[in-house]
Amino acid sequence: MFEKLKGNIERKKTGIRVEKVYFKLSFDEKGAYLDTVDETGKILCEVESLQYDRNTREILKSIDHIRENSLFLISWDSCGDRIYLSEHPHLIELLKKSKYFVDENLENIEWSHEESNLTLKIETPEEESKKLNSFLLLKGRYKDFKFINEKTVIYNKKIYSIADIGESFISASEINSQFPKSDLENFLTVTMSYFDNIDIDFKDYTVEIGEEKKLQPQIIIEKISRDNSLYLKVGMTVSTMNYDFLSEYNINNAAIVNHMEKKIFFCDIELRNIGEAIEEVVKVLTKHQRKLKLREGYYLDGNLIIMQEKLAKEFVTKELLQMVGKYKIVGTDKLKKYRIRTVKPKLVANLQHSIDFLEGDVELEIEGEKFTIFDVLKAYKKDSYIVLSDGTNALINKKYIEKLERIFKRKDEKAKVSFFDLPLVEELIEDKLFSGEMKKSKELFMGFNSLKDYPVSVPPIKAVLREYQDYGYRWLSYLIDNKIGGCLADDMGLGKTLQAIALLSRIYETPRKPSLVAMPKSLIYNWENEIKKFNPNLNVKIYYGNNRDVNEIKESQIVLTTYGTVRNDIKTLKEMEFELVILDESQNIKNINSQTTKAVMLLNSQNRVALSGTPVENNLGELYSLFRFLNPTMFGSIDEFNSFYANPIQRDNDMEVVEELRKKIYPFILRRTKKEVLKDLPDKIEKVHFVEMNDEQKKIYDERRLFYYDLIHNQIKEHGIGKSQIFILQALNELRQLASCPEMKTEGLVSSTKREILIENIREAVDNGHKILIFTNFIRSIENICEDLDKHNIKHLYMTGATKDRQSLVEKFQNDKKCKVFVMTLKTGGVGLNLTAADTIFIYDPWWNKTAEDQAVDRSHRMGQDRTVFSYKLITKGTIEEKILKLQEEKSRLFEKLISSDSASVKSLTEKDIEYILSE
Secondary structure, X not given: OHHHHHHHHHHHHHOEOOOOOEEEEEEEOOEEEEEEEOOOOOEOOOEOOOOOOHHHHHHHHHHHHHHHOOOOOOOOOOOOOOEEOOOOOHXXXXXXXXXXXXXXXXXXOEEEEEEEOEEEEEEOOXXXXXXXXXXXXXXXXXXXXXXXXXXXXXXXXXXXXXXXXXXXXHHHHHHOEEEEHXXXXXXXXXXXXXXXXXXXEEOOOEEEEOOOEEOEEEEXXXXXXXXXXXXXXXXXXXXXXXXXXXXXXXXXEEEEEEOOOOEEEEEEEEOOOHHHHHHHHHHHHHHHHHHHOOOOOEEEEOOEXXXXXXXXXXXXXXXXXXXXXXOEEEOHHHHHHHOEEEOOOEEEEEEEEEOOEEEEEEEEEEOOEEEEHHHHHHHHHHHOXXXXXXXXXXXXXXXXXXXXXXXXXXXXXXXXXXXXXXXXXXXXXXXXXXXXXXXXXXXXHHHHHHHHHOOOOOOOOOOOOOHHHHHHHHHHHHHHHOOOOEEEOOOOOOOHHHHHHHHHHHHOOOOOOOEEEEEOHHHHHHHHHHHHHHOOOOXXXXXXXXXXOOHHHHOOOEEEXXXXXXXXXXXXXXXXXXXXXXXXXXXXXXXXXXXXXXXHHOOEEEEEEEEOOOOOOOOHHHHHHHHHHHOOOOOOOHHHHHHHHHHHHHHOOOHHHHHHHHHHHHHHEEOOOHHHHOOOOOOEEEEEEEEOOOHHHHHHHHHHHHHHHHHXXXXXXXXXXXXXXXXXXXXXXXXHHHHHOHHHOOOOOXXXXXXXXXXXXXXXXXXXXXXXXXXXXXXXXXXXXXXXHHHOOOOEEEEOOOOOOHHHHHHHHHHOOOOOEEEEEHHHHOOOOOOOOOOEEEEOOOOOOHHHHHHHHOOOOOOOOOOOEEEEEEEEOOOHHHHHHHHHHHHHHHHHHHHOOOOOOHHHXXXXXXXXXXXX
């Protein structure tokens, strides 16, 4: 045997002579491999010839080296194991230079010099099909390509480089398949877990990174056996994916498809221990087993629980219905033997219009039996189920019941529904019996879909409205014409004031009662100048200051005033009738219990409009306050709003309620971002600059953090978080000061490293011809920064809340080329200023509410800016400032889902947040 092998090897070494050697690309089940062949296609093992070029010689040497280092002895007959290019990527680089690289038909292979992308396209094969087809496409259109390795594919005799899809590339052909629509999330999850860098093309859905998801415990009713034993499985689920699937494929990143928003979210998932859920169910069973004095009531096998009949009935009637909130219950249709089944009620309503409400009879039809809606709600509240005439306990989806509670209120024996809930009612009711007036209300909502064609013309003003401003004007006009309030919530710098002036100009094309515009005092003269600029024919009066004359209101068309003036003069103002009340920077009425808000609510006007780039800054209570002004009947009392919306959303993170609230307010809030509508606006580049504390600063910061950590935890433990607010606020404020401006707490003995970093960056920016804005939260920081600017002879201005003539400072900064730096507090600089002369911005210390920072940056990044704006946020590493960044991100997601407004605030901090902030 060994002699034979020796002979083969010797024979192999002699080789053969050929004029040309070709390198043929072939494929088998293991992938792409390389053969050396002659011009007839005959496979060659050893080649001796001087006819081939240098590159060919390099390839042959590499092939010989691979074969010589094989673990197997090579014989001439077999030519050894195939050389797979995925195992030897260096060969691909050599083949790129070869003129003799050919396909299986001996035709030359070309190379593409551009990197191409792979797309997973998913489509329905035909209408109404319950299946989906998936294809992996090269460059979005080519199907029949083959993988050479994880970074290279071939199509139509041409090789393309792609982004690395991972070591599982050999299995990528399995992506081309057909699967049930119900398995879409499973398919996407597995595909994206095994392959990298593949784009997704599914209808018009977008792909985003979502927040981490926790698995929900699940109880699956398997069956009831012949002896009436109940077979029950405990599992875990996230969206449509169960625990068995996630654990089998070792999934830690899942695809969640939101068909409502047409989005695919890729979310990290926390594979919780299923044992905890099993243990909880077993604990409940053990309790009832003792109560029934059963010796052996159940059998546990992994996550399968088999209960004998007596215990099973006790568990189902006493416990299962109460577990619906925490557990996802599946298979309740199998409980018919126990006279329990899930039902889907049919809602039937006969509603008529009544001023601000719809009124009438509303019934639920369950399994052919009819109940008044209030009987169902009462019974469900008591027992969590409805008893039918045959004794069956009917289970109704808890979310469905909660939605009914939010929408339908009782008035005597009738059901009352808010006009603003009409879109939600439409979704729920199957048999709709509407009066003629009711149909008109429906048409009003439908009108929002065709505002571009709303028959109103822009009145004569000295401005040409951009396309989005024209739409905003039509939207405002539609609201006013239908006596409905709304909030224009465009980004800062998109011309909300101009759109409002266009609306006022239309109103006063004919004689009308005066309109009142309330605003922060810093905007009074800005409004006056804007009106004179765009429509000098409007009769404008300012009702503000010590010499204000109430008689001038009656002689005016437009009255400009401040929130403080409304609060002080409400007894007089509430007796007047206004054509329109506009609230500019309407976040000033965000606190429903403040005297200013209470005063504004008393103003007498059928038409109400709010202007604000940040309609919600801190919590949902501010949304309630805004709509209490705009449309007082929309949400009922504050207690009802908290019960039906604020608590489920802010406490329980209930996304169904978020979606319902979004639908309810959607027609009455119009928000456009600069990124969407100002295509010609220069870029805004935001960067975070982390700064290390010096030793002295770190020492004092850590001492105070530990002090407050112990103090606050003891306070919360003894008095609860509600009564510990004053200590929490004190701690957070002092730690922010120590992180950014330790000079405040140390009588100047400890200095912040930020000062050095900031002045270095300012000097460099000034030398390069830039103008700079600096925003901070502390007056002492302004003093420190100005002191440093003076030392370096840098001409600057500063502004705080106490500054009176702000406009003259703004004009000086805008027009004086020598004035390079403008320093101000974040809140002062966040409203009503146009500072486009600056293109470099420093946020010296972060604020809880990121929107305030965005507003400040938008003083420069707005219409009129012709340069790229650079915004730098200075963050002291290892301090509360780093934690604020994280909380800003987490607490902004909810409001983005509602109205795309970032938010975070001290008021909405939970005990978990406080633990995070004060920990190391």
